[in-house]
Amino acid sequence: MCLDCTAHDTDREQHSSTDDRETTGHSNWKRRSFLQATGVAAGTGTILGTQVDRASASHTECDAADRWVEAANHSARDFGIDWIVIHVTAGAYQGALNTLTSSNSGVSSHYLVKNYDWTDGPSAGHVDQLVHHNRAAWHARYIANHRSIGIEHEWFDDNGISDACYESSAELVRCIADMHDIPLEFYTSNTCIQNEPGGIIGHTHVPDGDCSSFHHDGRTCPYPDWDMDHFESLVKEEGGGGGGDQFQDGDQVVTTTDLNGREQPCLNDDVVLTLPEGTQGEVMNGPEECDGITWWGLHVPAYNEWVWCSENYLAHA
Ligand SMILES: [Zn+2]
Numbered sequence: 001m002c003l004d005c006t007a008h009d010t011d012r013e014q015h016s017s018t019d020d021r022e023t024t025g026h027s028n029w030k031r032r033s034f035l036q037a038t039g040v041a042a043g044t045g046t047i048l049g050t051q052v053d054r055a056s057a058s059h060t061e062c063d064a065a066d067r068w069v070e071a072a073n074h075s076a077r078d079f080g081i082d083w084i085v086i087h088v089t090a091g092a093y094q095g096a097l098n099t100l101t102s103s104n105s106g107v108s109s110h111y112l113v114k115n116y117d118w119t120d121g122p123s124a125g126h127v128d129q130l131v132h133h134n135r136a137a138w139h140a141r142y143i144a145n146h147r148s149i150g151i152e153h154e155w156f157d158d159n160g161i162s163d164a165c166y167e168s169s170a171e172l173v174r175c176i177a178d179m180h181d182i183p184l185e186f187y188t189s190n191t192c193i194q195n196e197p198g199g200i201i202g203h204t205h206v207p208d209g210d211c212s213s214f215h216h217d218g219r220t221c222p223y224p225d226w227d228m229d230h231f232e233s234l235v236k237e238e239g240g241g242g243g244g245d246q247f248q249d250g251d252q253v254v255t256t257t258d259l260n261g262r263e264q265p266c267l268n269d270d271v272v273l274t275l276p277e278g279t280q281g282e283v284m285n286g287p288e289e290c291d292g293i294t295w296w297g298l299h300v301p302a303y304n305e306w307v308w309c310s311e312n313y314l315a316h317a
Pocket of ligand 1: 086087088139203204221222
């Protein structure tokens with residue numbers, strides 16, 4: 001949206017088994033890889049983590065999102081979702097988060113991605129979700145708001161876009177595009193979005209209304225620092241890392257030893273519970289690569305929990 005031009009942008013109308021028990025360095029700000037908040041997770045609130053994180057994570061819709069912070073401004077959608085609109089905030093993270101969630105600002109976005117490690121708040125690459133996909137957030141003009149998911153990225157004073165920010169956003173875009181069948185087409189010029197099948201586009205190139213005028217006020221959000229070609233290459237990379245085709249979503253698996261189930265797919269992440277040998281689970285997410293291990297996200301009905309487990313100690317049930 002570029003927070004310096006809010007007046008124009010409002011949509012006012014309206015674990016291996018035993019060798020890794022120590023769990024250190026956990027931070028609530030750490031980049032989280034929640035199991036996608038569908039099915040059982042969304043309904044039961046058994047999301048993993050601290051109490052605060054449990055509450056917040058239960059509202060996120062993509063596992064790329066780290067935290068739910070509800071925004072005040074949003075509308076019922078008048079159209080389906082076929083676009084993702086990219087923005088920069090023209091302001092530091094904390095202020096941008098306040099603005100994007102405040103009822104008084106007249107603006108909002110579905111997501112806010114932290115760009116810099118040196119500004120207040122979480123580390124670069126942290127993703128907040130502020131508005132549910134089924135609501136129109138107020139990040140552009142009406143027609144774009146009602147057809148898109150809006151992603152804001154912290155940015156100001158020509159400080160550039162960090163690798164962590166690009167990478168988190170690319171993961172987020174892959175999730176959103178998969179969820180809503182949005183084409184991975186990237187648009188870098190003025191586009192009458194209502195006449196195209198959809199894709200990813202910068203704010204400055206979406207129409208204000210009937211395609212006779214486009215958003216070019218002040219800074220040309222998200223440019224000049226945003227590199228859409230670089231971003232496209234990141235989005236189109238195959239996620240999930242090497243190997244890891246042993247299981248598929250929906251497979252029933254069983255633990256082959258007493259196995260730690262972790263909050264996130266890395267050895268230094270919190271142990272949610274230790275699954276006794278022979279515990280059955282369903283593959284719901286993954287594979288992810290971390291610490292030289294391939295991890296799978298499981299739903300474990302016996303405990304009604306979601307956990308990440310090492311592939312080395314899982315077998316087909
Ligand atoms: Zn913008």
